[in-house]
Amino acid sequence: xxxxxxxxxxxxxxxxxxxxxxxxxxxxxxxxxxxxxxxxxxxxxxxxxxxxxxxxxxxxxxxxxxxxxxxxxxxxxxxxxxxxxxxxxxxxxxxxxxxxxxxxxxxxxxxxxxxxxxxxxxxxxxxxxxxxxxxxxxxxxxxxxxxxxxxxxxxxxxxxxxxxxxxxxxxxxxxxxxxxxxxxxxxxxxxxxxxxxxxxxxxxxxxxxxxxxxxxxxxxxxxxxxxxxxxxxxxxxxxxxxxxxxxxxxxxxxxxxxxxxxxxxxxxxxxxxxxxxxxxxxxxxxxxxxxxxxxxxxxxxxxxxxxxxxxxxxxxxxxxxxxxxxxxxxxxxxxxxxxxxxxxxxxxxxxxxxxxxxxxxxxxxxxxxxxxxxxxxxxxxxxxxxxxxxxxxxxxxxxxxxxxxxxxxxxxxxxxxxxxxxxxxxxxxxxxxxxxxxxxxxxxxxxxxxxxxxxxxxxxxxxxxxxxxxxxxxxxxxxxxxxxxxxx
Numbered sequence: 001x002x003x004x005x006x007x008x009x010x011x012x013x014x015x016x017x018x019x020x021x022x023x024x025x026x027x028x029x030x031x032x033x034x035x036x037x038x039x040x041x042x043x044x045x046x047x048x049x050x051x052x053x054x055x056x057x058x059x060x061x062x063x064x065x066x067x068x069x070x071x072x073x074x075x076x077x078x079x080x081x082x083x084x085x086x087x088x089x090x091x092x093x094x095x096x097x098x099x100x101x102x103x104x105x106x107x108x109x110x111x112x113x114x115x116x117x118x119x120x121x122x123x124x125x126x127x128x129x130x131x132x133x134x135x136x137x138x139x140x141x142x143x144x145x146x147x148x149x150x151x152x153x154x155x156x157x158x159x160x161x162x163x164x165x166x167x168x169x170x171x172x173x174x175x176x177x178x179x180x181x182x183x184x185x186x187x188x189x190x191x192x193x194x195x196x197x198x199x200x201x202x203x204x205x206x207x208x209x210x211x212x213x214x215x216x217x218x219x220x221x222x223x224x225x226x227x228x229x230x231x232x233x234x235x236x237x238x239x240x241x242x243x244x245x246x247x248x249x250x251x252x253x254x255x256x257x258x259x260x261x262x263x264x265x266x267x268x269x270x271x272x273x274x275x276x277x278x279x280x281x282x283x284x285x286x287x288x289x290x291x292x293x294x295x296x297x298x299x300x301x302x303x304x305x306x307x308x309x310x311x312x313x314x315x316x317x318x319x320x321x322x323x324x325x326x327x328x329x330x331x332x333x334x335x336x337x338x339x340x341x342x343x344x345x346x347x348x349x350x351x352x353x354x355x356x357x358x359x360x361x362x363x364x365x366x367x368x369x370x371x372x373x374x375x376x377x378x379x380x381x382x383x384x385x386x387x388x389x390x391x392x393x394x395x396x397x398x399x400x401x402x403x404x405x406x407x408x409x410x411x412x413x414x415x416x417x418x419x420x421x422x423x424x425x426x427x428x429x430x431x432x433x434x435x436x437x438x439x440x441x442x443x444x445x446x447x448x449x450x451x452x453x454x455x456x457x458x459x460x461x462x463x464x465x466x467x468x469x470x471x472x473x474x475x476x477x478x479x480x481x482x483x484x485x486x487x488x
Contacts, residue, residue, distance in 0.1 A: 003063065008067050016457040018043070021106055028116060040108070043109070044083060058070065058484065060173070075246055076116055078337065087108055088457070092453050092454055095145060095233045096235070111138060118247040143155025143156075151233070156274075179200055185258050198273075201272065218314055219315075229303050229310075237347060242340050257329070286413075289314075289319075293428075296314070302359075305428060312425060316401055322414070323405065329483050338397040346382050349379045353365060367445065375450060375455065381466070384429075387430075391469050393467070398418075
């Protein structure tokens with residue numbers, strides 16, 4: 001489709017682009033600076049309306065650079081929901097300087113645009129550009145607390161690791177272009193079918209996996225995660241733990257299921273001949289969840305603990321990615337959607353504790369249940385869901401992941417590793433619950449209340465852990481309709 005005719009199918013992205021430009025312009029005018037916050041939220045809501053109206057359509061846009069399909073729509077809804085929530089709650093976070101709120105919102109919108117492109121890219125050049133459009137503003141957001149040494153360290157480490165991973169990925173993409181003669185992943189797929197020497201495919205595949213593995217914090221490309229999560233402002237940590245992770249899985253699924261399978265589609269049943277990348281992913285899954293959990297056990301800083309927790313959850317999602325089937329993709333998408341609510345509610349509780357008590361370590365949460373019993377009850381629910389215990393949505397997400405391994409009768413050893421890791425995660429999640437409920441505090445206990453926006457964000461996001469345990473079938477049905485990639 002030509003560039004001009006593509007614009008009519010590109011309205012949500014155009015709304016975000018216009019909002020970015022308006023926020024930058026309004027920031028220059030002192031009397032208009034206060035309007036950047038409602039403008040950012042309004043643009044996301046408007047983009048959501050147009051995105052929902054176009055759901056189900058499938059088109060290749062801008063001469064084969066990106067695609068609009070149900071698969072990308074699903075992930076874009078995750079991006080919009082998480083970005084809207086983060087912009088809203090950031091206004092009531094004490095760490096952030098209100099003087100930089102316009103730049104902050106503009107950077108978040110730029111990352112949102114990049115994630116939209118990541119979920120839709122079907123060209124090697126576009127894949128690289130979209131990842132960089134997400135990464136570069138994220139480096140700045142991680143160092144938003146410019147007078148904070150830890151925030152500066154987080155930003156610097158993020159830049160160094162990100163640049164290294166991007167360079168390796170670009171090298172892998174260039175090799176693919178060299179051996180296939182095209183940057184269109186559909187043409188690349190057809191060319192890879194005819195290559196006789198697996199080593200020539202393995203090398204770029206591993207290099208590309210470095211770039212994608214960095215985005216999703218897969219071991220051994222996870223080293224940036226704990227330091228960046230600890231040093232960045234808490235809303236940014238929450239954002240990085242959910243939205244870019246979902247974008248990373250979106251592009252991982254699209255690229256690997258298109259380029260490195262025999263049929264070149266989600267319905268493919270086998271990897272490329274003699275290219276056994278599912279085993280590579282299975283090993284990475286086991287190492288990722290094990291290392292994430294074992295290191296989380298040793299943490300006392302809540303944000304750092306949740307960082308290693310994020311790494312372990314990536315390992316669980318990679319379990320399903322090691323199985324090539326539409327049902328495996330469905331399991332990953334379900335887990336990602338549930339994980340959005342679990343993780344954001346946990347980080348929002350960390351924002352509440354930081355704002356009111358300057359609490360950053362688990363010991364600082366001692367007796368918190370006596371100061372705000374309602375929010376602590378919802379936090380306990382969230383932590384139980386993150387562990388994967390019933391009756392919570394986290395159990396449903398893990399059930400679908402495990403079901404794929406047993407249904408396809410593959411990687412039973414990986415299921416055993418995952419079960420053992422779930423037991424380990426009980427320990428460090430329940431350390432927080434123990435601190436809130438079982439540790440007494442001396443002296444008089446004063447009740448503390450959260451700002452209504454923070455309060456209801458925690459309650460609403462945590463409540464989904466019960467809702468999706470009781471009533472997840474409509475969500476599964478919606479996801480099944482979304483497992484449809486544009487094939488040209």
